[in-house]
Amino acid sequence: MVGVGIEIEKLCVGYDKTRVLHDIDLEINSSEFVALLGSSGCGKTTLLKSLSGFIKPMSGEIRVNGSNVAQLPPDQRNMAMVFQSYALWPHMTVRQNIGYGLKLRGMAKEQINRKVDELLVLLGLADFGDRKVPNLSGGQRQRVALGRALAVDSPILLLDEPLSNLDARIRLSMRHEIRSLQQRMGLTAVHVTHDREEAMVMADRIVILNGGHIAQVGTPLEVYEQPKSNFVATFMGAENEISLTVERANGTLSIAEQEAVKAASLSVSNEIGDGGVNWQATTAGSALGRFRSSAAHLRADETVPEGHLALAGRVTQLSYPGGVFRYEIESAGQLYMIDDPCRYAVGDVVTICVPAGGLHLYSEAA
Amino acid sequence: MSGQSMSVGPGRTGALLLVAPALLMIGFLFVYPFGYSVVSAFTDNGEGSWHIANFTKAIEFYSKDILFTIVIVSLSTAIIGILAVAIAGYLTLGENPTAVAILKWLYRWPLFIPFIVSAQLMRTFLAKNGMMNNILTSSGIIEPLAAQSYLDWRGIVITFVWKQTPFVALLVAGAMASIDRTTIDAGRIFGASRLRILIELVVPQIATTLMVGLILSYVVMLSVLSVPLMINAQSPTMLTVDMAWRINSYGDYGVANALGIMSYLFTGVVAWFYLRQSLKDKGA
Numbered sequence: 272m273v274g275v276g277i278e279i280e281k282l283c284v285g286y287d288k289t290r291v292l293h294d295i296d297l298e299i300n301s302s303e304f305v306a307l308l309g310s311s312g313c314g315k316t317t318l319l320k321s322l323s324g325f326i327k328p329m330s331g332e333i334r335v336n337g338s339n340v341a342q343l344p345p346d347q348r349n350m351a352m353v354f355q356s357y358a359l360w361p362h363m364t365v366r367q368n369i370g371y372g373l374k375l376r377g378m379a380k381e382q383i384n385r386k387v388d389e390l391l392v393l394l395g396l397a398d399f400g401d402r403k404v405p406n407l408s409g410g411q412r413q414r415v416a417l418g419r420a421l422a423v424d425s426p427i428l429l430l431d432e433p434l435s436n437l438d439a440r441i442r443l444s445m446r447h448e449i450r451s452l453q454q455r456m457g458l459t460a461v462h463v464t465h466d467r468e469e470a471m472v473m474a475d476r477i478v479i480l481n482g483g484h485i486a487q488v489g490t491p492l493e494v495y496e497q498p499k500s501n502f503v504a505t506f507m508g509a510e511n512e513i514s515l516t517v518e519r520a521n522g523t524l525s526i527a528e529q530e531a532v533k534a535a536s537l538s539v540s541n542e543i544g545d546g547g548v549n550w551q552a553t554t555a556g557s558a559l560g561r562f563r564s565s566a567a568h569l570r571a572d573e574t575v576p577e578g579h580l581a582l583a584g585r586v587t588q589l590s591y592p593g594g595v596f597r598y599e600i601e602s603a604g605q606l607y608m609i610d611d612p613c614r615y616a617v618g619d620v621v622t623i624c625v626p627a628g629g630l631h632l633y634s635e636a637a
Numbered sequence: 638m639s640g641q642s643m644s645v646g647p648g649r650t651g652a653l654l655l656v657a658p659a660l661l662m663i664g665f666l667f668v669y670p671f672g673y674s675v676v677s678a679f680t681d682n683g684e685g686s687w688h689i690a691n692f693t694k695a696i697e698f699y700s701k702d703i704l705f706t707i708v709i710v711s712l713s714t715a716i717i718g719i720l721a722v723a724i725a726g727y728l729t730l731g732e733n734p735t736a737v738a739i740l741k742w743l744y745r746w747p748l749f750i751p752f753i754v755s756a757q758l759m760r761t762f763l764a765k766n767g768m769m770n771n772i773l774t775s776s777g778i779i780e781p782l783a784a785q786s787y788l789d790w791r792g793i794v795i796t797f798v799w800k801q802t803p804f805v806a807l808l809v810a811g812a813m814a815s816i817d818r819t820t821i822d823a824g825r826i827f828g829a830s831r832l833r834i835l836i837e838l839v840v841p842q843i844a845t846t847l848m849v850g851l852i853l854s855y856v857v858m859l860s861v862l863s864v865p866l867m868i869n870a871q872s873p874t875m876l877t878v879d880m881a882w883r884i885n886s887y888g889d890y891g892v893a894n895a896l897g898i899m900s901y902l903f904t905g906v907v908a909w910f911y912l913r914q915s916l917k918d919k920g921a
Contacts, residue, residue, distance in 0.1 A: 323826055345826040352826045358819035362841040371837075372827035423827060 274302040274459030275336045275426040277322070282331030282341075284314075284321050291317045293483045295331070302457045304450065306464055306474035310506070313480040316431060319463045323429050324348050335427070351420035352429040355436065357412045359404040365391070365415050366400040372423035390418040393452075410441040417449065421456070428453065430462040434469060446473050467507060471495065479503050496543045499551055501559060501633040509561035509631055511607045513582070517632065519555045524548055524632075526580060531603035533581045537627040546578070546628040558632045564608040566629025569598065569621045571613075580630055582607070582623040586615050678894035691895035698879075698892075703899060705873040709790060710858045710903075713797035714851050720798065721805035721850065726835040729813040730821065748803045752796075756867040759796045763787035763868075792868040793875070797858050805850035812846035813839055845915065852911050856904050876900055 277299040284292040292314045299305050307315040320326040322333060324345035333341040340348050351372070359368050369390055370383045378386075391397045394414040404412060413433060420428055430449070434442045450473045453460045464470050470477050471491040479486045479494060479502075487494055487503045498504035516527040519539065528534040540547030552558045560580070575581040584602030591597070595610040600623055609623055679687050696703070724744050731737040747755065762768045763786065770784035787795065816839065824834040840847065865875040876896050883893040 325822055325825075345822070346828040346830075348826075350826060352823070354819045354823060356817055356819050358817060358823040360820055360823075360838055360842075362844075371824075371829075375828045375833070419823075419827070 273426065273457040276301045277427065277459065277461070278332070278334040279318075279322075280332045280334070282318075282321060282333065283329045284317050284326055284331075285329055290329070291483050292321070292328075295485060297478060297485065297488065299459060299461065302459055304453055304460045304462065304473060304475045306462045306470035306477045307480060308464060308467065308470045308477050308506075309480035309486075310465060314483040315463045315465075315480050317483075318480070319429055319431055319461060322427075322461060323350055323352055348427075349425050350427040350429055351423050351425035352431065353413075353416045353420050353433040355432040357416040357433075357436075359412055359415055359419070361404045364401050364403055365396060365407070365418075368404065368415055369418045369422050372419060376423065386422060387418075390422055394418045409437050410445070413437060413441075413445060417452070421452065426459060428458045428460045430460060432463055432465070434464075435466070442469075449473065479506060481506075492543060497540070497549050497551075498631055501561065504561040504631045504633070509563045509566075511562050511564065511567070511609075513560045513562075513605065513607075514635070515558050515560045515580075515632070517552070517555055517558045519550070522547075524550065524627075529603075531583045533575060533583075535575075535580050537578060537580065537630070540628070544628075546626070548627045549631040552632050552634045554634065557635050559635050561631045561633070562625045562629050564597065564610045565595075567607075567609050567623050567625040569600070569609055569611045569613065569615060570624055571615070571619070571621060573622055575622065575624055576626075578627045580625040580627070582625070584621055584623055586617050586619045586621060589615070589617060674894040674897055677890050678898050681891060691891040692898075695892050695895040695899070699876070699896065701873040702876055702879050705790070706859070706875045706900075707903060709793055709797070709875060710855055713794050713801070713858055714855045716794065716798045717802050717805050717854055718847065718851050720802045721809050722835070722840055722847065724802070724806040725810035725813050726839065728810045729839065730831050730835060744806055745803050747800050748807065750800070752800060752861050753863040753867070755796055755800045756864045759792055759799070759864075759868060760788065763792045763795065788868050789871065790869060793865055796864050796868060797854075797861075800864075801854040801858065805847070805854055808850040809843055809847050812843035816842045848911055848914065852907050855907055859900050859903060 277297075279295055279297040279299075282292055282295040283290060284295075295318065307318055309315045317326060321328050321341075324340070324343055324347075328341050331341065332339045335348065360371070363371065366387050370387045373383045373386060387400070388397075391400050394417065396411065396414055396418065399407065399411060404415065407415065413436075416433065433449070434445055437445060446469060449460075462470070462473060474491060476488060476490055477494050478488050481502050486506075487499045489497075494503060495507055498507050498509065513532070515532070516529065518525040518527070522539050522541070524537045524539050526532070526535045526537065538545075538547040539550045573581075573583070582600075582602045584600040584607065586598050587601045587606070588599035589596055595612050596614060598609045598611060598615060598621075600607045600609055600621060602623065607623060615621060678691050679689065724740065728737055728741055731740070750758070760767070764770075765784055765786040767786075769787070770779070773779045774781045774784055820838060820842070821834055824838045829838065860877065861875075862877040862881055865878050866881075869875075876899065880893040880896045883889040883896070
């Protein structure tokens with residue numbers, strides 16, 4: 272079964288009088304893997320439930336292969352779903368769980384058995400077919416839930432935080448398993464998650480939701496390297512924040528000197544990877560800068576490499592999360608988190624160097 | 638651990654003292670009368686040699702009533718099970734909030750009405766010139782001459798079902814409300830109709846609660862005297878009526894106790910099924 276495209280147009284969804292999703296417009300291509308990413312309460316699960324038919328929208332359209340399914344019940348949408356809690360039927364064996372959707376479709380018993388056997392082998396569950404669900408581990412249950420969804424050959428696979436209940440090691444391997452199965456079968460997949468890294472490694476495109484609105488849609492590279500708003504930048508890990516005064520002229524950005532910040536001249540990015548500043552502010556003047564702890568590095572002296580924003584500061588705390596040291600640096604009354612492989616001690620005077628390519632600038636109110 | 642084991646002695650005495658009043662009550666009010674009834678059923682009122690004459694007499698006189706009791710109680714239990722699952726199923730899966738709210742409000746009423754009042758209600762409702770036939774004839778559904786009394790075995794079944802269905806539905810609806818809702822959603826998205834979801838996905842998950850509710854109802858119905866006495870004043874009738882008759886008219890406790898032990902046996906059979914099932918579930 273090859274995936275089909277989904278078009279969402281002006282979708283408004285709410286519970287009673289509270290509106291959760293506001294005018295959502297989104298196009299999902301056939302065989303594409305899209306991740307809906309956002310913090311709790313942003314509306315990502317509501318969007319998935321609207322797609323699956325468990326919530327009827329207030330207005331708007333959901334078109335699958337061109338026909339509007341927004342008001343259809345779940346059983347008439349030909350979609351398969353993997354639930355966060357797996358939603359396996361505890362009174363059935365693994366085999367019965369996987370084969371139930373096929374039984375509902377009136378498939379002959381021999382065909383069901385053949386299909387279930389194939390899936391059991393594919394998912395590494397060949398020895399567990401006759402086990403009841405309560406006797407399986409979390410990872411095995413997750414596989415059964417995936418097998419049940421894949422068995423019915425639906426062109427659209429909906430994934431509602433399916434990895435959130437697994438331990439870290441299994442979660443990593445399951446990400447790749449799900450992604451490779453989706454690619455091999457050519458399914459259109461919509462995956463809800465609040466895990467940024469999970470969305471990055473699994474999806475072709477990421478939809479970031481905030482307060483019921485789409486904040487940004489793009490490839491993992493786009494949303495990571497060029498977050499369009501202050502919210503997206505923060506959500507994608509650019510947690511360090513600094514207010515700057517900037518002037519822009521001929522593709523160059525001049526940053527004015529201020530307390531603990533040296534004046535700098537930085538290039539503005541035209542395309543991803545050219546090493547320029549991600550300039551998203553509407554006007555020059557006061558701007559809000561953001562950068563990731565991993566994007567900057569520390570220097571023990573005051574010399575600043577060209578094309579870097581430099582902030583003078585002092586180490587106030589350090590930890591070792593693995594691979595690099597993580598420093599808390601105090602600079603002009605602000606605290607910054609910086610990762611650096613070199614060892615500094617608490618109290619050391621350092622310079623934070625942020626390369627132009629690691630800096631994102633937004634209007635102050637954005 | 639050693640500190641704990643040192644305190645076990647006085648702790649155990651204290652615990653025994655605490656439960657002693659309850660144990661004594663059970664001993665005096667249940668174990669002794671029950672034991673005496675068993676002995677009485679196999680002797681002449683607890684005196685003389687052991688024999689099974691009371692049972693022979695009970696079977697000789699009341700075999701039809703024994704069968705009648707089993708059929709009535711089993712049939713009622715089956716209907717209660719179906720109706721309770723239907724009511725609880727609609728409360729769980731119903732999509733019309735108004736209908737669900739009305740049903741939720743209505744179905745529990747009979748729970749608060751005693752058996753004797755239920756029986757009296759049914760007498761006025763099911764009699765030949767009762768409310769049911771009046772409604773049917775006045776609305777033109779049946780001819781007045783076709784009206785018939787339901788005050789026989791059907792009346793007992795209707796009363797039992799009316800009285801006990803809310804109890805089982807209450808238990809079953811609670812169990813259905815507590816199952817993982819996404820298991821129902823999963824059934825829906827894979828294309829199951831609501832009836833299939835109820836029968837194939839929901840009921841198996843609450844089967845133990847349903848069975849407990851039905852067994853409790855079965856036991857209660859076996860012990861009700863007022864309903865068969867008021868609804869079905871003819872033969873055959875239920876064992877409770879026979880027991881009352883043997884005691885009140887003949888002072889024949891031997892046969893009455895033999896009939897009582899038979900009731901225990903009928904209960905014991907379903908209890909054995911229940912225990913076997915729950916052991917199997919625990920072992921799975």
